[in-house]
Amino acid sequence: MDLEKAVSWDRIKSILLKDYPVGQKKVGKKAYPPLFLFKCLLLQKWFKINSDPELENLINDRHSFQAFLGLSSMENSPDHSTFSIFRKRLTKGKFELIVGDILNQFSDQGLTINEGIAIDARIVKSASRPASNKTLEKRRARRARRETPEGKIDKNGNPIKFSRNIESNWVTKNEKHYYGLKEHASVDAKYGFVLATALSPASVHDTNYFSYCTLYSRHIKYALSIVYADKGYAGEPNRTFLAMNKLKDGIMRKDTKTAKLTRHEIERNKKISKVRYIVEQYFGLSHLQDNGQRALFTTIDKNNMDIWFRQVALNIKRGLNIFKKRAAVA
Numbered sequence: 001m002d003l004e005k006a007v008s009w010d011r012i013k014s015i016l017l018k019d020y021p022v023g024q025k026k027v028g029k030k031a032y033p034p035l036f037l038f039k040c041l042l043l044q045k046w047f048k049i050n051s052d053p054e055l056e057n058l059i060n061d062r063h064s065f066q067a068f069l070g071l072s073s074m075e076n077s078p079d080h081s082t083f084s085i086f087r088k089r090l091t092k093g094k095f096e097l098i099v100g101d102i103l104n105q106f107s108d109q110g111l112t113i114n115e116g117i118a119i120d121a122r123i124v125k126s127a128s129r130p131a132s133n134k135t136l137e138k139r140r141a142r143r144a145r146r147e148t149p150e151g152k153i154d155k156n157g158n159p160i161k162f163s164r165n166i167e168s169n170w171v172t173k174n175e176k177h178y179y180g181l182k183e184h185a186s187v188d189a190k191y192g193f194v195l196a197t198a199l200s201p202a203s204v205h206d207t208n209y210f211s212y213c214t215l216y217s218r219h220i221k222y223a224l225s226i227v228y229a230d231k232g233y234a235g236e237p238n239r240t241f242l243a244m245n246k247l248k249d250g251i252m253r254k255d256t257k258t259a260k261l262t263r264h265e266i267e268r269n270k271k272i273s274k275v276r277y278i279v280e281q282y283f284g285l286s287h288l289q290d291n292g293q294r295a296l297f298t299t300i301d302k303n304n305m306d307i308w309f310r311q312v313a314l315n316i317k318r319g320l321n322i323f324k325k326r327a328a329v330a
Helices: 009-017 034-046 052-061 063-069 080-088 092-108 133-146 206-215 236-244 263-290 300-329
Strands: 116-125 169-173 176-188 194-201 226-229 248-251
Touching: 009 034, 009 092, 034 052, 034 063, 034 080, 034 300, 052 063, 052 080, 092 300, 116 206, 116 248, 116 263, 176 206, 176 263, 176 300, 194 206, 194 300, 206 236, 226 263, 236 248, 248 263, 263 300
Parallel strands: 116 226, 226 248
Antiparallel strands: 116 176, 169 176, 176 194
């Protein structure tokens, strides 16, 4: 099965066009359809293209890219600034609809996705070097001023561009110190589809995003069954959350001050660890294919947009590979 058959692009087009009117000006730059630009940014993820200018050059150079985009050899790629502008027009809600639609398309083609999910978190190194607390306080004060109309322009009346990172912070893990963010993710335990992903400052505890990752994993029409997680998520609050939402508890247990793990709990942990590895597999693959362990931008909002594109790109690629394997066996 090829990419055009695995995914109904018209459905994604409908989602993108909602609240996104395409310009009709007869002068000035060409108005590119949102689906066209969306596909461009998927190519960027699939082929590990590190910058928008490089993406622009490769679209102009590669016939395979042009064929996928429906671009003739006589037409040029959009200017690299167009990609940046397009990203700013997308929202989390839009990505949720797109991710859900793609997964539902795969489900309709026979993939059982919601049997269970695995949740975990990893450190994402900051795009910039750390600063002292005193410097950070000064930057926060300047940032507050920038929220005012006067603070958004320079002395010549031009918009000010800001790039310093004040959303990353420090965390210690396994006696090593890291400065950056933390990616919280949930992954389909059967096929490895990325169901939910979001960033926070690195110091935020993993368990704070347990309910978020669970709730934002429910994309398809079939009910979620079980949630797997390591010992870092153990505790009564998360177990209660699962019970209230009628979800099976797949959280590993850990020793407490008053009780050691029983033999049954140890064996249970071993069985869970054989399933929840799949979320670590996602972290490893995204690091190899997309440098996922380092942030590209200096704000959480921009980096969230980046990982959401990665989520869509990985899911489409994984679905296509599964269908190809099935076709080869048939």
